[in-house]
Amino acid sequence: SQTIHQWPATLVQPVGSPLSLECTVEGTSNPNLYWYRQAAGRGLQLLFYSVGIGQISSEVPQNLSASRPQDRQFILSSKKLLLSDSGFYLCAWRFTNTGGAYEQYFGPGTRLTVT
Amino acid sequence: AQSVAQPEDQVNVAEGNPLTVKCTYSVSGNPYLFWYVQYPNRGLQFLLKYITGDNLVKGSYGFEAEFNKSQTSFHLKKPSALVSDSALYFCAVRDRNTDKLIFGTGTRLQVFP
Numbered sequence: 001s002q003t004i005h006q007w008p009a010t011l012v013q014p015v016g017s018p019l020s021l022e023c024t025v026e027g028t029s030n031p032n033l034y035w036y037r038q039a040a041g042r043g044l045q046l047l048f049y050s051v052g053i054g055q056i057s058s059e060v061p062q063n064l065s066a067s068r069p070q071d072r073q074f075i076l077s078s079k080k081l082l083l084s085d086s087g088f089y090l091c092a093w094r095f096t097n098t099g100g101a102y103e104q105y106f107g108p109g110t111r112l113t114v115t
Numbered sequence: 116a117q118s119v120a121q122p123e124d125q126v127n128v129a130e131g132n133p134l135t136v137k138c139t140y141s142v143s144g145n146p147y148l149f150w151y152v153q154y155p156n157r158g159l160q161f162l163l164k165y166i167t168g169d170n171l172v173k174g175s176y177g178f179e180a181e182f183n184k185s186q187t188s189f190h191l192k193k194p195s196a197l198v199s200d201s202a203l204y205f206c207a208v209r210d211r212n213t214d215k216l217i218f219g220t221g222t223r224l225q226v227f228p
Contacts, residue, residue: 044218090158102147102209104216106158
């Protein structure tokens with residue numbers, strides 16, 4: 001079976017500091033990977049997605065970036081955090097060869113507070 | 116553009132009563148529809164999906180959803196609600212053009228003892 005991990009679970013960072021959130025998937029190969037942000041416990045905003053190593057698509061302009069250095073590793077980064085970067089960050093994966101299985105599976109999330 | 120709408124911000128139901136969480140969609144072609152549940156400070160959990168076939172789809176934790184093409188709806192249902200069902204529920208549709216999931220704004224379900 002497949003599992004997805006995110007760390008850290010919670011993070012408090014000052015404005016202007018760097019950020020690195022990590023997501024790893026086990027039990028599958030070449031998954032599609034996604035980073036979402038959820039503000040105020042409601043709607044999901046897709047930030048980045050990746051269909052393979054080194055292949056990153058950005059959904060919205062922002063001071064965040066993403067990288068996929070290995071097949072099952074997805075990293076969300078920032079050089080300088082803003083107050084508006086606070087939120088709940090969710091990583092998700094999906095099978096590439098879906099056979100109709102387009103559902104995404106989410107990690108436990110990282111709660112980021114920028115102070 | 117592909118979209119889903121969840122018209123209710125919150126649904127309140129007494130334990131033991133049936134529950135319905137509403138979702139309507141707008142897509143071109145046949146829709147791929149999904150329901151997710153989110154407990155506080157947790158990730159989203161996949162409940163069920165409709166791809167094709169029977170209009171009544173059964174999922175995890177006793178939930179089911181009814182696909183209605185004429186009403187472009189995909190309502191989530193459960194015959195008897197539990198207090199532990201209290202959570203945030205998201206409907207989603209696959210955007211065929213971009214191969215992404217488009218999520219609704221979420222409905223908070225509160226089940227009272």
